[in-house]
Amino acid sequence: MFTKADALILGAAFISLVFSVSLWFGFLGAANKEAGLFVGLWVPSIITVGNYFRTRAGR
Numbered sequence: 001m002f003t004k005a006d007a008l009i010l011g012a013a014f015i016s017l018v019f020s021v022s023l024w025f026g027f028l029g030a031a032n033k034e035a036g037l038f039v040g041l042w043v044p045s046i047i048t049v050g051n052y053f054r055t056r057a058g059r
Contacts, residue, residue, distance in 0.1 A: 009050030016042040 022028050024036030
């Protein structure tokens with residue numbers, strides 16, 4: 001079942017992805033590819049941490 005916590009985790013990951021792409025292509029100013037890569041690494045980290053806490057809550 002898709003819960004409110006799942007939506008929050010996926011929403012945070014999606015916002016991070018959009019922010020990463022905007023940094024990479026320079027939609028918010030000058031393009032900064034290094035910062036775009038750094039923020040892009042947050043996406044799997046957010047999903048992994050969310051999955052960890054979701055499985056811990058199920059115990």
